[in-house]
Amino acid sequence: MIRALLLILCLAFAGCAAKGTMVVLIEDPDGSVGQVEVSTAAGAQRLSTAGQSTSVKDSSTAPGPLRTLDQATIEKDFGQALQARPEPPETFLLYFEYGRTELTAESKPEPATILETILRRSSRDVRINGHSDTVGTREDNARLSLERAKGARDILVNKGVDPSIVQIFSHGEGNPLIPTPDETPEPRNRRVEVLVR
């Protein structure tokens, strides 16, 4: 009731509807939709479907009621910002034969695809992140992850990737693909991630 009243007051003054902050939830590139919560000292609104929006007049006023915006309205306010979004990085996963520097059969074709992607995007920013599962100490896993990342770099450089655009990182056990408790063997987490950015 109070919210409805605020909206009417706002409309009564020309232009005042535009002052403040407007937040619009949109689809992720994969088509999924997350959630955001917009809050002030006076209250909060949760957005959970694509196109949903709320407007906040100022920090002492609760966020306004949920409104679903059509594509034309979104385009008018956000067209240029949407146009400026960098293409999200493309991610490739490489798995190694257990305890060896050779890629698994499934991963063997990946380096060629990675090279193609780098060329297509004219990328100058390739990240190789080594990961481990949670078996063993954090320090050992950090070292192991770095070795995996270096192994992947060597494979890519042999394929023809320019080493000067490649950076390697070790994420150790801190960024699992499949969350597990400590000391859990999980082959899917013993991976190298290659990001073409």
Place this chain on the structure above:
Amino acid sequence: MTNSITLSILEENMRFLPLLMLSLVVLTSTAQAQTPVAGFIKTLEGSGQIVRAEATMPARVGDALHVSDAVTTEEKSSIGIMLEDDTILSLGPNSRLELADFAFAPQEENFAVAIRLIKGSFTYMSGVIARLAPEKIRIETPDAVIAVHGTSFLIKVEEK
């Protein structure tokens, strides 16, 4: 205090001025090198600036961004940014964004994102930190705080 001491040294030892200037430059560049890179400018239309400490420089594609940097765009201009955890941000025309904090060190489980959207239009697409530690993400406008649960969204801030 430090400033006035420096000044009096300058006045008394003008012949050491080049040396002092050089050491200042070295100190400044060392300090900058120690701040890890938080992200890069990936797209640019028209013109924009990076504001770092007291300096303002024209933004270019490929420029690195550090914690405490502000990014601004002019009329009919836009900028796209990718942070180190793959968070994607973009600014529409006449916008200003401040990168108040950023940390992405999965090995040490150290994560932080604090972004202030001062004015203009923005898009945000969450990165790895939203998956690993969503509670460490803080997006603020002068009017509201936005909490993120793995998401793309748009923000418009009109100044009072």
